[in-house]
Amino acid sequence: MHHANHFYGHAHVLARYAGLGEGHPPRINGYVQHGWNIGDGLAPGHPYADRTPSLLWSEQTRRRAWSVGRRNVVVIGAPFVYLLAMRPQDPPESEREGTIWYPFHGWEGQHVRGDHKELIARIRDTEPGPVTVCLYWHEYGMRKVRRLYENAGFRVICHGYRGHWWKDTDPHFLDKQLTELRRHKRVASNRLTSAIFYGIAAGCEPAVYGDPMVLANEDPTFGGTARVRRQWPELHGESVDLPTAVALARAELGTDHRCTPAELRELLGWANRQEGRVDH
Amino acid sequence: MTTETAPADRIELPGGEMLTWSDLPEKRLADGGPLAALAARIAPPGSRVLLAGPHDPALLDRLAHAEVTCLLRSYPDAVALADRTARVLVGGPAGLPDGELFDVVVAGAGLAAVESVEGARLGWDGVLARLAGALRPGGALLLRVDNPLGLGRLVDTTPWYARRDDAAWTISGVLDAGHPANRAQLDDRLAAAGLEPAACFAAYPDAGATVLVDAGALERRTTSGLLDAVLHGACAGRDPRESVLQDPARLAVDALYAGQAAALAPGWLALARRAPAGVTGTPEDLPVALVQTGPPGAEVVEIVDGPQGWRWRVTASADRGGSPTAPFASRELAYRDLAALDGQPVPPGRLLRTLLLDAAVRRDLDALRGLLRGYADWLAGQADADDRLADAAALAGADNLVVADGRYALLDASWRATEPIARDVVLARGLWRFAAALLTGGYAHPWPSTLDVAGLTVVLGGLAGHDLDRATVSAAVETEAAVTAAVRGLDAEGRVTLATELRAVEPTDPPAGPRSYQQLHEAWLRQREELSRLAALQKWTDELLTSRERALRRAEATINLLSGSLSYRVGRLAVTPARLAKRGARAAKRRARDVLAPKKEQP
Numbered sequence: 001m002h003h004a005n006h007f008y009g010h011a012h013v014l015a016r017y018a019g020l021g022e023g024h025p026p027r028i029n030g031y032v033q034h035g036w037n038i039g040d041g042l043a044p045g046h047p048y049a050d051r052t053p054s055l056l057w058s059e060q061t062r063r064r065a066w067s068v069g070r071r072n073v074v075v076i077g078a079p080f081v082y083l084l085a086m087r088p089q090d091p092p093e094s095e096r097e098g099t100i101w102y103p104f105h106g107w108e109g110q111h112v113r114g115d116h117k118e119l120i121a122r123i124r125d126t127e128p129g130p131v132t133v134c135l136y137w138h139e140y141g142m143r144k145v146r147r148l149y150e151n152a153g154f155r156v157i158c159h160g161y162r163g164h165w166w167k168d169t170d171p172h173f174l175d176k177q178l179t180e181l182r183r184h185k186r187v188a189s190n191r192l193t194s195a196i197f198y199g200i201a202a203g204c205e206p207a208v209y210g211d212p213m214v215l216a217n218e219d220p221t222f223g224g225t226a227r228v229r230r231q232w233p234e235l236h237g238e239s240v241d242l243p244t245a246v247a248l249a250r251a252e253l254g255t256d257h258r259c260t261p262a263e264l265r266e267l268l269g270w271a272n273r274q275e276g277r278v279d280h
Numbered sequence: 281m282t283t284e285t286a287p288a289d290r291i292e293l294p295g296g297e298m299l300t301w302s303d304l305p306e307k308r309l310a311d312g313g314p315l316a317a318l319a320a321r322i323a324p325p326g327s328r329v330l331l332a333g334p335h336d337p338a339l340l341d342r343l344a345h346a347e348v349t350c351l352l353r354s355y356p357d358a359v360a361l362a363d364r365t366a367r368v369l370v371g372g373p374a375g376l377p378d379g380e381l382f383d384v385v386v387a388g389a390g391l392a393a394v395e396s397v398e399g400a401r402l403g404w405d406g407v408l409a410r411l412a413g414a415l416r417p418g419g420a421l422l423l424r425v426d427n428p429l430g431l432g433r434l435v436d437t438t439p440w441y442a443r444r445d446d447a448a449w450t451i452s453g454v455l456d457a458g459h460p461a462n463r464a465q466l467d468d469r470l471a472a473a474g475l476e477p478a479a480c481f482a483a484y485p486d487a488g489a490t491v492l493v494d495a496g497a498l499e500r501r502t503t504s505g506l507l508d509a510v511l512h513g514a515c516a517g518r519d520p521r522e523s524v525l526q527d528p529a530r531l532a533v534d535a536l537y538a539g540q541a542a543a544l545a546p547g548w549l550a551l552a553r554r555a556p557a558g559v560t561g562t563p564e565d566l567p568v569a570l571v572q573t574g575p576p577g578a579e580v581v582e583i584v585d586g587p588q589g590w591r592w593r594v595t596a597s598a599d600r601g602g603s604p605t606a607p608f609a610s611r612e613l614a615y616r617d618l619a620a621l622d623g624q625p626v627p628p629g630r631l632l633r634t635l636l637l638d639a640a641v642r643r644d645l646d647a648l649r650g651l652l653r654g655y656a657d658w659l660a661g662q663a664d665a666d667d668r669l670a671d672a673a674a675l676a677g678a679d680n681l682v683v684a685d686g687r688y689a690l691l692d693a694s695w696r697a698t699e700p701i702a703r704d705v706v707l708a709r710g711l712w713r714f715a716a717a718l719l720t721g722g723y724a725h726p727w728p729s730t731l732d733v734a735g736l737t738v739v740l741g742g743l744a745g746h747d748l749d750r751a752t753v754s755a756a757v758e759t760e761a762a763v764t765a766a767v768r769g770l771d772a773e774g775r776v777t778l779a780t781e782l783r784a785v786e787p788t789d790p791p792a793g794p795r796s797y798q799q800l801h802e803a804w805l806r807q808r809e810e811l812s813r814l815a816a817l818q819k820w821t822d823e824l825l826t827s828r829e830r831a832l833r834r835a836e837a838t839i840n841l842l843s844g845s846l847s848y849r850v851g852r853l854a855v856t857p858a859r860l861a862k863r864g865a866r867a868a869k870r871r872a873r874d875v876l877a878p879k880k881e882q883p
Binding site: 030 | 727738746
């Protein structure tokens with residue numbers, strides 16, 4: 001299995017949904033899209049075996065992937081959608097408070113260019129209630145960055161480590177994220193990212209504002225941040241139209257494409273497994 | 281011209297007979313097929329009928345109520361038919377006695393088959409004029425004309441101009457201006473011969489038509505589920521030993537949707553009347569379609585138009601059995617009860633199979649989900665208290681259900697199950713049939729190539745909102761074999777062979793049926809794609825293995841390094857006594873347990 005399938009415990013969530021329990025998930029016959037993506041659904045820079053199925057979140061991504069030469073592209077919806085199906089109960093509105101704010105992170109190999117202080121001031125000016133800042137693990141590990149947000153009076157958290165080469169994946173990453181999202185009224189970020197869509201699906205009002213902190217070496221192939229703002233203007237701003245946002249999140253996460261457990265087992269190659277169970 | 285009476289006193293030899301030639305078709309349809317049913321409907325009791333050219337002998341039986349004269353070029357055929365008919369004239373068209381008039385003339389094999397190799401050729405117009413001249417005023421001509429640009433020609437592996445069979449002593453093709461090449465030209469020729477075109481039926485799938493459909497209906501009702509199913513059924517039943525360029529059933533349904541199913545019909549059966557018309561029946565009496573598909577010996581059923589829309593009509597001959605063949609005694613899973621069909625309305629709507637194929641090639645999962653849920657819900661609505669389906673609903677699949685405004689209805693309810701079938705097996709069978717047709721047919725679809733037919737069946741079940749397991753799919757395949765065996769009239773051995781074949785169907789196989797070059801090529805491409813995919817996967821896996829082996833070596837080197845370090849040795853010295861003590865304690869505990877445990881009895 002491609003190690004990216006394990007990011008954020010995606011394979012674990014899918015295995016639980018498919019009825020395979022909590023153990024180590026079996027090998028997936030394909031690549032699961034591991035984040036909201038304006039390209040072909042696969043992370044650029046990762047080596048992939050040609051023609052191996054891409055298991056994508058949305059119909060739009062499928063069309064885009066096909067148009068750039070990908071084949072065997074299949075829409076199954078985001079793993080987060082499967083998690084929501086397993087934990088369908090939203091908490092009462094009274095238990096939600098404040099905003100969960102995701103400063104855009106990039107992944108380990110990327111370096112964010114931008115000013116955290118400016119962003120903090122903007123968050124303070126905008127958010128009406130208490131703010132929880134969720135940092136990506138490597139920023140969370142950078143005491144300097146963490147302090148900046150803590151000193152601003154924000155609660156600073158991290159959902160866990162997404163994992164790398166099958167190591168240290170937190171199988172409950174998405175679970176923790178869902179729990180946190182459900183504690184908040186709003187979800188916000190300086191970029192439209194997976195977390196915003198997850199937040200909308202988890203019942204939060206979304207907002208995208210502030211310096212998008214462009215990456216030093218951002219891949220311009222699919223249009224970058226500028227294209228995201230052009231294509232999804234409805235989701236940008238300190239306050240956005242909620243029904244529109246809900247409909248867009250539904251489409252982007254492929255909520256309606258969620259498979260049944262037996263269907264998922266077939267599509268992931270888990271119905272006729274050759275390998276034995278690997279529990280660790 | 282001298283007329284010699286042959287030994288059989290009904291045979292007349294006016295000259296031009298072919299003594300060693302036979303035209304009688306090798307493949308014959310039960311009761312003469314739709315042509316015979318139509319001819320029987322056109323010829324009133326006691327009328328004088330001329331059968332010009334070779335016809336299935338069963339047609340003579342269907343015309344027992346009329347006085348039939350046969351005009352044949354083959355002497356052996358005349359001998360074979362002499363005892364079934366009033367009179368046989370053996371020779372070319374010139375052998376027709378002058379001045380003799382008929383109420384109905386049937387040229388069901390076309391005009392070329394009326395001409396003999398002997399004597400002067402009259403040509404298409406000449407033969408038509410001769411036959412038209414033999415009709416009394418108001419009399420009807422039923423004439424078959426082959427379409428030079430028909431579907432049969434389009435899928436034929438042999439070009440029309442290269443025929444080498446014995447009947448090809450002259451080849452009349454589209455370049456022959458003396459031969460009508462489309463329906464408009466045909467009408468003009470009929471008019472020139474003093475005949476008024478009254479109706480035209482498109483004949484599918486070939487000359488020995490198992491299906492006749494009113495050409496106007498084909499042009500008007502382009503999305504009709506019934507016409508879709510009828511044309512597909514007619515063209516899909518070809519001999520698997522045949523070769524074709526492409527799937528004729530696909531082409532026929534595409535032609536229907538494009539409004540060209542009449543224009544591309546393999547042939548036409550035209551009905552024309554000699555002026556003044558209207559003496560022997562009117563076109564209103566004629567059915568919209570005559571259909572004979574199914575097992576050998578299947579009856580012709582008709583579709584007739586009426587104020588309430590189309591209805592099924594079962595002809596007297598088809599209903600001759602009175603009751604269905606004892607299904608319970610035969611132990612077959614399916615049987616046909618035509619009485620249940622007679623008079624029933626034909627539900628309007630589009631065929632579910634076509635809707636599903638369309639959604640699949642557009643890769644529209646939402647549409648597929650909606651259609652499949654509708655199908656599953658319809659089945660649920662038909663189920664009994666034990667969640668089983670009986671009768672026709674138990675066999676309902678995508679090729680026999682029509683959808684109109686979201687409502688599902690069974691098209692042809694004459695095929696019934698002898699015993700109720702579990703609902704999930706019925707659903708799985710319907711989905712498996714569609715999955716097999718979709719994959720082996722080479723259709724584009726929104727799923728990965730890694731799915732086998734059973735896997736896609738489960739995925740389709742998921743879209744329909746039902747989690748099917750592979751055991752249910754296996755049961756559905758067995759049911760499919762049993763039902764198909766009953767529909768095709770296979771014996772026990774045939775059924776076992778069929779079941780084995782169905783279980784072995786792979787997505788990279790060409791579809792069942794005749795060898796189609798296009799589909800064989802597509803199957804080859806699918807196999808090549810799979811090999812490319814697997815080769816890429818193998819390469820990737822090899823590279824990953826190499827990288828993992830390297831990581832393992834690094835880890836081992838680290839372990840070795842650490843095991844040689846001072847801190848490791850000190851730690852080991854400290855831990856060893858504790859480990860030994862723990863091991864000793866475990867052994868003591870085991871011994872104590874063995875002593876205290878009650879002794880097991882020796883077996």
